Amino acid sequence: MRRHLLTAITLAAALALTSLAAAVEPLPSWNEGQAKRAIVDFVQRVTEDGGADFVPVPERIAVFDNDGTLWIEKPMYVQLAFALDRVKALAPQHPEWKDKQPFKAALEGDLKTVAAGGEHALLELIMATHAGMTTDAFAKVVMDWLATAKHPRFNRPYTDLVYQPMLELLTYLRANGFKTYIVSGGGIEFMRPWTEKVYGIPPEQVIGSSIKTRFELSDGKPVLVRLPEINFIDDKAGKPVGIHMHIGRRPIAAFGNSDGDLQMIQWTTAGSGERFALIVHHTDSVKEWAYDRQSHVGRLDKAFDEAKAKGWILADMMKDWKVIFPYQLK
Amino acid sequence: MRRHLLTAITLAAALALTSLAAAVEPLPSWNEGQAKRAIVDFVQRVTEDGGADFVPVPERIAVFDNDGTLWIEKPMYVQLAFALDRVKALAPQHPEWKDKQPFKAALEGDLKTVAAGGEHALLELIMATHAGMTTDAFAKVVMDWLATAKHPRFNRPYTDLVYQPMLELLTYLRANGFKTYIVSGGGIEFMRPWTEKVYGIPPEQVIGSSIKTRFELSDGKPVLVRLPEINFIDDKAGKPVGIHMHIGRRPIAAFGNSDGDLQMIQWTTAGSGERFALIVHHTDSVKEWAYDRQSHVGRLDKAFDEAKAKGWILADMMKDWKVIFPYQLK
Numbered sequence: 001m002r003r004h005l006l007t008a009i010t011l012a013a014a015l016a017l018t019s020l021a022a023a024v025e026p027l028p029s030w031n032e033g034q035a036k037r038a039i040v041d042f043v044q045r046v047t048e049d050g051g052a053d054f055v056p057v058p059e060r061i062a063v064f065d066n067d068g069t070l071w072i073e074k075p076m077y078v079q080l081a082f083a084l085d086r087v088k089a090l091a092p093q094h095p096e097w098k099d100k101q102p103f104k105a106a107l108e109g110d111l112k113t114v115a116a117g118g119e120h121a122l123l124e125l126i127m128a129t130h131a132g133m134t135t136d137a138f139a140k141v142v143m144d145w146l147a148t149a150k151h152p153r154f155n156r157p158y159t160d161l162v163y164q165p166m167l168e169l170l171t172y173l174r175a176n177g178f179k180t181y182i183v184s185g186g187g188i189e190f191m192r193p194w195t196e197k198v199y200g201i202p203p204e205q206v207i208g209s210s211i212k213t214r215f216e217l218s219d220g221k222p223v224l225v226r227l228p229e230i231n232f233i234d235d236k237a238g239k240p241v242g243i244h245m246h247i248g249r250r251p252i253a254a255f256g257n258s259d260g261d262l263q264m265i266q267w268t269t270a271g272s273g274e275r276f277a278l279i280v281h282h283t284d285s286v287k288e289w290a291y292d293r294q295s296h297v298g299r300l301d302k303a304f305d306e307a308k309a310k311g312w313i314l315a316d317m318m319k320d321w322k323v324i325f326p327y328q329l330k
Numbered sequence: 331m332r333r334h335l336l337t338a339i340t341l342a343a344a345l346a347l348t349s350l351a352a353a354v355e356p357l358p359s360w361n362e363g364q365a366k367r368a369i370v371d372f373v374q375r376v377t378e379d380g381g382a383d384f385v386p387v388p389e390r391i392a393v394f395d396n397d398g399t400l401w402i403e404k405p406m407y408v409q410l411a412f413a414l415d416r417v418k419a420l421a422p423q424h425p426e427w428k429d430k431q432p433f434k435a436a437l438e439g440d441l442k443t444v445a446a447g448g449e450h451a452l453l454e455l456i457m458a459t460h461a462g463m464t465t466d467a468f469a470k471v472v473m474d475w476l477a478t479a480k481h482p483r484f485n486r487p488y489t490d491l492v493y494q495p496m497l498e499l500l501t502y503l504r505a506n507g508f509k510t511y512i513v514s515g516g517g518i519e520f521m522r523p524w525t526e527k528v529y530g531i532p533p534e535q536v537i538g539s540s541i542k543t544r545f546e547l548s549d550g551k552p553v554l555v556r557l558p559e560i561n562f563i564d565d566k567a568g569k570p571v572g573i574h575m576h577i578g579r580r581p582i583a584a585f586g587n588s589d590g591d592l593q594m595i596q597w598t599t600a601g602s603g604e605r606f607a608l609i610v611h612h613t614d615s616v617k618e619w620a621y622d623r624q625s626h627v628g629r630l631d632k633a634f635d636e637a638k639a640k641g642w643i644l645a646d647m648m649k650d651w652k653v654i655f656p657y658q659l660k
Contacts, residue, residue: 135574179534241543270551
């Protein structure tokens with residue numbers, strides 16, 4: 001009897017939820033058009049019980065790049081801005097940096113010289129600012145920085161500069177049984193402290209680049225110490241590797257904006273059954289930035305060609321999006 | 331109006347579920363005693379809405395060792411039995427193995443010589459049998475082997491030799507909002523193909539040791555190829571590192587059976603708020619095996635002492651469990 005009552009109540013609740021979900025128009029900040037239609041079509045196909053393209057809930061995995069896909073990446077990656085600010089904050093403890101590259105250039109705000117140092121210079125900056133402390137201490141450093149740092153053009157906290165249409169997309173997918181993951185070339189520990197609050201993505205669904213950590217007992221208290229040694233680079237061909245390592249099954253939908261996402265999209269769309277790929281194309285030079293093939297940050301070139309050849313959806317930020325950032329909502 | 335109806339229905343369903351959960355006696359294969367009482371007390375404390383020890387659902391993370399905690403590990407780790415069988419299966423393609431250690435010993439079933447080769451010999455066996463194929467191909471090899479291989483003493487498939495009281499514990503925790511993870515020294519890809527079916531633990535909640543993989547386009551088709559190179563050893567001090575890498579937050583409950591789980595338990599119990607640790611003590615020499623301080627497989631020595639010193643729960647398999655394996659249920 002109790003079981004019957006329970007079943008009836010559960011069914012009623014499920015039906016009510018379903019009709020409620022259907023009643024709310026999804027993706028309100030997306031203009032009507034091919035991109036929005038393709039998203040909604042895909043979601044309806046894979047969630048239609050008994051349909052030919054139905055995908056069971058545990059297999060509904062969607063992966064999102066972060067920089068340039070979920071939040072702003074110009075004029076420089078947010079994490080690079082963080083590293084440069086950290087160099088300044090730590091400089092008093094490192095008087096030798098005044099005369100030592102790439103720190104000298106970083107302290108002088110001379111980004112050209114930093115960039116001229118290439119990957120090696122960048123790695124030096126990252127290790128000097130990201131390692132040598134416990135994981136808990138680093139998370140606090142990140143949150144303290146985000147609480148005060150402002151974007152140079154928009155003069156707002158970086159976490160305000162996330163893309164409203166993509167937030168709606170994350171919500172829409174989760175409302176349809178998807179598990180949403182971040183798969184970013186950025187540092188996994190740089191993202192985890194805030195992704196749950198900002199994107200609704202919990203730390204265990206964040207995949208990114210990492211440095212090694214070591215378990216230690218410090219005065220009898222266990223800590224994880226961040227070491228100045230690369231553990232994993234979650235970019236380009238590393239993205240499918242990171243996805244497999246963390247999730248262990250292939251996503252059915254992938255969202256990116258640059259050549260760094262190409263292999264992730266190839267890996268996702270090569271699976272059997274219904275698959276979906278969308279590339280955010282930065283086309284709005286007024287409200288944000290317009291860039292693709294020639295850009296150093298977020299270059300979209302090979303993936304642009306392959307998207308056209310393979311029918312991956314291109315979301316044109318100017319044409320497809322009504323607003324860019326949440327604070328622009330009326 | 332619709333919203334009010336929905337709220338009422340959801341509340342009714344939640345209440346019905348709660349009373350149903352309370353009505354079903356948890357952990358039926360556990361004898362009444364300190365271990366069972368400690369588990370139930372802990373779960374009640376962290377789930378009691380408004381209670382002093384309440385833990386929100388997203389923070390209810392429980393980690394389980396696999397070998398010797400969730401399934402059998404004697405007379406040898408299941409994955410070692412797998413590797414030895416694979417050496418035999420692959421021998422026709424490797425005529426040189428007849429005269430080359432440790433393969434010669436493996437083919438002759440001479441485990442003493444294999445063991446005498448130490449870690450290096452073991453690594454050679456693992457790489458020769460676990461690498462050099464795609465991730466999909468390896469998953470199939472594992473499943474094919476599990477479908478036919480039998481345990482030498484119990485003459486049953488290895489996946490029958492999981493611990494019934496621990497299955498009930500996994501179910502009980504999940505029914506109370508916990509996310510259950512495996513954190514094993516064993517290979518992550520050796521476990522993922524079957525953990526969802528056997529333990530109800532999906533691949534994204536399996537953490538383990540791994541070899542490196544490389545993304546490749548093979549005739550235009552993206553694959554991940556398994557390389558003969560260690561990526562990560564998820565054992566001892568590696569367990570907290572693996573937990574942090576995959577989950578990004580600290581578990582509130584940890585379950586193990588050997589010194590390999592010591593640091594995982596230290597890391598888990600050192601967090602603030604209510605914490606729980608339980609060690610499965612193999613005491614049943616009749617129905618399974620009795621072993622602890624002197625055992626090569628699953629040695630429980632340092633963690634045994636620390637459990638006593640810190641009040642971690644010891645589950646005595648003979649006294650605390652009514653049955654060991656699911657097939658013994660009446």
